[in-house]
Amino acid sequence: MTEVIEPAIETVTIDVVLSALADPVRLTLVRALDAAGDWTCGSDILRGTGVTIGKSTLSHHIKVLRDAGLIRTRVDGIRRLVTLRYDDVDQRFPGLLSMLRDNDLARTAAETPASSHQPPPGLTSGR
Amino acid sequence: MTEVIEPAIETVTIDVVLSALADPVRLTLVRALDAAGDWTCGSDILRGTGVTIGKSTLSHHIKVLRDAGLIRTRVDGIRRLVTLRYDDVDQRFPGLLSMLRDNDLARTAAETPASSHQPPPGLTSGR
DNA sequence: TCCTCTGTTCGATCTGCGTCGTACCGTTCG
């Protein structure tokens, strides 16, 4: 198998999404995935975010986000790649991702002095 | 004083809003206020929602929602009236209220047989 | 004035969940 089960976007409720996004670590996770823009290795997501957690904790958060319909996981050999479900989330909850993006720009710029990646200019409004 | 302190909408962050809306009781509260449409007495908010909590708990939730910038409280004689900050929330987080509304229609219609107030048609995008 | 009503504040309690460590599994490579 190369894909991991994920809920159909129509079955996703805002209640579950809100609960998933209420945690600061998961919010950082979503913002980092959004900044990355495409498939990212799980262990590399939090690079440069200043967040350091155990790998079991990370796995737990990724599962919560996946069950909430926010991210998609793909198996690539030895590792799992994850990405935001941009189209699905934008269709089901228009404007949600851009809400999360707003503060992200200010926060990542202020909290990650070691990272040199400035936020890609094309991500502010588009995909 | 007839008004209760509330944060300026520009200082409200999505992080706090998400945490406030992550609780099922508070979500019910917001949806009930949205369905009501205007100033509502605190003790009457949960009428017909099936949610029964102590008054101290209700006071706590209202305070959380107010601190999150979602609702406004006005003192009216012996009682406190609360209402959604439609304009402010729509301006700061466009689309957020309609996201909460989606499930609301199905839920309130199924859970409140005694209430005869259909959701006002003008609330979908405006105040 | 006294009672009632509405709401807040303060402790105390308890549950949910975020976190960690360990064990386990599948994949890749030497």
Place this chain on the structure above:
DNA sequence: CGAACGGTACGACGCAGATCGAACAGAGGA
């Protein structure tokens, strides 16, 4: 085959927060 790596599953721990009850505070009304 066996070791290393990325990730998951499970149990345990600890803390934040949801809940409650009681006490208190204003505002109205009898």
